[in-house]
Amino acid sequence: MNGFTIFFLVNSDISVLACILFSSSLLAVLIRKRTMGTLLLWITFLSTTFAEILLGISFHLEALSATTMTTVTEALSYTSYILFASNIVFLYAFGNRLILRDNSFIQLVYFVGFVFPLALPVGLIFKNILEFHDPNLYTKVSLTISNLSIVMPVRSIALLAIMGPLGISAFLRIVIKAIRIQRGTKDKIAKEGFKYIWQGTFLWYMGYTLLFATLWYIPVFSTNPVLIVIIFMVKLIFSDIIGFLLLYLGWVMPDWLKRRLGTKSWIAKVYTGEIKVSEKKETTKSFVYKQEEHTQQQKTGFSAVVEVSDK
Amino acid sequence: MAFILKLFKKIKQSNVTIAGLDNAGKTAFVNYLIKGTFVPTVPTAGINRETINLPKLQLAVYDLGGQEKFRGLWTQVNEKANGLIYVIDSTDKARFDLTLQILYEILETQVNELIPVLILLHKHDLPERIELEEFLAKTDFTRFNVKWSCFETSAKTGEGIIKAMTWFIKELEAQTQ
Numbered sequence: 032m033n034g035f036t037i038f039f040l041v042n043s044d045i046s047v048l049a050c051i052l053f054s055s056s057l058l059a060v061l062i063r064k065r066t067m068g069t070l071l072l073w074i075t076f077l078s079t080t081f082a083e084i085l086l087g088i089s090f091h092l093e094a095l096s097a098t099t100m101t102t103v104t105e106a107l108s109y110t111s112y113i114l115f116a117s118n119i120v121f122l123y124a125f126g127n128r129l130i131l132r133d134n135s136f137i138q139l140v141y142f143v144g145f146v147f148p149l150a151l152p153v154g155l156i157f158k159n160i161l162e163f164h165d166p167n168l169y170t171k172v173s174l175t176i177s178n179l180s181i182v183m184p185v186r187s188i189a190l191l192a193i194m195g196p197l198g199i200s201a202f203l204r205i206v207i208k209a210i211r212i213q214r215g216t217k218d219k220i221a222k223e224g225f226k227y228i229w230q231g232t233f234l235w236y237m238g239y240t241l242l243f244a245t246l247w248y249i250p251v252f253s254t255n256p257v258l259i260v261i262i263f264m265v266k267l268i269f270s271d272i273i274g275f276l277l278l279y280l281g282w283v284m285p286d287w288l289k290r291r292l293g294t295k296s297w298i299a300k301v302y303t304g305e306i307k308v309s310e311k312k313e314t315t316k317s318f319v320y321k322q323e324e325h326t327q328q329q330k331t332g333f334s335a336v337v338e339v340s341d342k
Numbered sequence: 343m344a345f346i347l348k349l350f351k352k353i354k355q356s357n358v359t360i361a362g363l364d365n366a367g368k369t370a371f372v373n374y375l376i377k378g379t380f381v382p383t384v385p386t387a388g389i390n391r392e393t394i395n396l397p398k399l400q401l402a403v404y405d406l407g408g409q410e411k412f413r414g415l416w417t418q419v420n421e422k423a424n425g426l427i428y429v430i431d432s433t434d435k436a437r438f439d440l441t442l443q444i445l446y447e448i449l450e451t452q453v454n455e456l457i458p459v460l461i462l463l464h465k466h467d468l469p470e471r472i473e474l475e476e477f478l479a480k481t482d483f484t485r486f487n488v489k490w491s492c493f494e495t496s497a498k499t500g501e502g503i504i505k506a507m508t509w510f511i512k513e514l515e516a517q518t519q
Contacts, residue, residue: 296394297378298507303397306378308504315466315494315502316474319509320483 035256036094036178042263043087046271050080053275060283071125072282075118076275082114083271093179115239119198120145126205126232129282130212130225144197195240202236205229220284223292227281231274238270354518355400359419361448362429363441364408367464370497371429372405375507380498388412389419399515413444420452425460425514432463432471432494442481449486458513459490460506466496489513 054076061069089107096104123141127133133141209229216222245262280288300306360368364385372392373381389412390405404419406412420426428445430438449459463477474494483490493506 290393290400291395293393293395296376296392298375298503299394299396301378301504302508302511308500313501313505315496315505317491317493317502317505317509318474318478319491320489 033178035260038260039090039179039263040087040094042267043083043090046083046267047080047087049267049271049275050076050083053279054080057279057283068125068128068282071121071128072278075121075125076279078114078118078121079271079275082111082118085111085114090179115243117145118239119201119236122232122235123198123201123205126201126209126228129228130205130209131201141197141201195244198236198240202232206233219294220289220292224281224284227277231277231279231281233274234269235274235278238266238268238274242266242270353395353400354398355402356424356514356518357402357404357419357422358425358427358514359404359406359416359423360427360429361406361416361420361444362408362462362464363431363434363437363444364410366408366429366431366434366441367497368405368408368429371427371462371464371495371503372403374497374500374503375403378500380500385409386412389415396511399511399518401511401514416448417452420448421454423453423457424517425458425510426453427460427462427510429462429464430472430477431465432477433465433468435470435472438472438480449483449488453488455487456517457488458510458517459488460510461490461492462502462506463492463494464497466494466501467498 054073057069057073057076061073085107089104089111092104092107120142123145127138127141206229209225209232213222213225213229216225242262242265246259251258295305297306301308360372362368369383369386369390370380372390373383375394376392386405386407388407392403392405394401394403404423406416406419426448428448430441430445434441445461453459463472463474465471474492477492491506491509493502493509495502495506497503
């Protein structure tokens, strides 16, 4: 097992942990507040978590057993990529419910566009895996200098290429509309919520798209070990950690975040010098008790300390 | 990235309770701190919580309902307080002794020693009020080991509020350091 293999194993373990953390946190919210939006977001998180777990298991099995892929690791690998791709459907459903609000016809176009290309190869892929290995159906992406490899059926690559334009159009629309809503909202908390949601959606989509696009379509990325490592790191940080964190925070808006984001109070603005209060003549008086003076005066026998400042 | 770091930046929190008799102007004072203007209020039922974010400190402000039926709730909140603001209606001469008695009781039995105590002689904009000198002559806080100060304030005109809060915030900041 070389250093690159260890990198992929650790990377996948961190992804799994991050996904489990966010999925379970969102599940707790879902149990408390049973809303459709939370459910859709949770399904997206859960599906990603399963995908990461399956991919992680396939990597570990590969690293531990042999340098060639077995039927089991291939099946795990395929399933995880299909789950990754199917997340597009769930995240679109979430974004549509909250932001896009497409009419039934457009929704149908998107769902058919997403689900059909996904559903078709699933059966064929598993049929092929179980029966025999047809080299024409698979493209192996070997992770150079690492004794791991990713497999992807040619058929799925072609179908994902069709899904690409649909995915990009859906997520660009979500991001653009969320920015518009964010700009038009006066409430600071809601404004921040929409900002986190579009940023999270953008990062999540960008991380996975970058991974798929570079590994499958740009040969230099699947042969250059440094580039592969960078791509996997980007996917881990942007999609699995920051993307999910922003989506979670934007949708759930925990109380501690609301308190943090709360509009700055007048006294805070005055205290920090952000606003200047006109120096009008005040007639109020004040008294500040000074303990040291009090102690001293008690010793000298004075009974009271009165220091009145009149401004 | 700065946003992520900002989210996890540790900010110290101070619990501040605002106590006083009913109709003393506690909620109006809190509203002035938040909005910078006078906002008409209704009697507070129970406890209201507001948050004031300052650069080094986050104030969790507990506005305690002043009516007699809610005063039983004060003890629990006051015990955890890092600072106390006690609001006295300077025009309510009839209940002056009662409000002093309650303040003494809070200082004696409810709040932690050494916390800053800000006493506000509120409703300074109205006539027929108790002046600061008169208040000081009638009170004796020397037996309490607290840092205290007294300011004349008004939530209608905003007079005295900045001075009072500046002193109070500085004391809280010094306490948390």
